[in-house]
Amino acid sequence: MSSATASAPSKVMLLGDHAVVYGYPCIVTAADLRVQVTARLLGAPEVTIHAAGLAQPYATTVEQLVSDRELPRKVGFVAAALRHFWRSHGAAFGVELVTRSQFSQSYGLGSSSAVTVATIAALAAAAGRAVDRDRIFQLSYETVLEVQEGIGSGFDVAAATYGGTLYYVTGGKAIHPLAQGALPLVVGYSGVKARTTDYVRKVAQMQRRFPDYVGFVMESIGKTVDRARSALEQGDHELFGQYMNLNQGCLAALEVSTPELDALISAARRAGAYGAKLSGAGGGDCMIALVGEESRAPVEAAIRGLDIPGAELLAVRTGAEGVRLEPS
């Protein structure tokens, strides 16, 4: 039976978090920590999913998975991607899926979107279907929306699919590749795992209570992203860093920053970073700092020196390649 392996990158949101959900642009970069998925077609109408963190593989029948309303949480994205692929393929088939990740899903670096994109690409290749990146993006974004009950701009799915650094507008209305290659970033995990959907709902609640105020903050973030895009295209990292700081001010106003993130951000700025902010939904996950050649070592030392339980410095290279097939 046919089999194929695909891998997709993680992501780091550089600017535009939350505002992208409200129709403003964001800038996201793909990161080199990857998720890999192998799909092996089976002769029998059975489905088996092996994933890290599962004591035993998840096993079911094709018929059962087609009709299941509730998907098991630990394999929710993979199972939902499989169902989406079956629908688009016009037939359901037995398959064994094996997922492997180079990073913890606690970091908030987009493991769900990466595993979804890699699953779709591996299934397409195993089933002998030519599926281009735009179709992979579309199927993967639909999958993510289904699992997250309609929440999510899809910026992480775009990074996992296309790779590089992207200027992105929600739903893929704009997906423009920006600077090539890696950006000089320092990434620090705050030690706290946050649920994106909780924080998107929290901001939505604030927006209902204070529509003018939240509208003004979102618009400011949108302007910051557009100006920062020009700075990035001109290679002006110092200016881009200042926009990161302004963006962080807006995110703090939306009350999604945390004491741990604030401590990481202040330490990075004090040690000479051009700019630092939270990356993603807030409530935890990661801080990113843009550094120059001379400030990288002091910023990394400052992050390492903080006494925050569970916090750690992550080795992440940005501008990574999008989804790709791997030798099986």
Ligand code: MEV
């Ligand atoms: C979460 O990583 C980023 C948010 O903007 C949500 C989204 O864009 O889907 C908060």
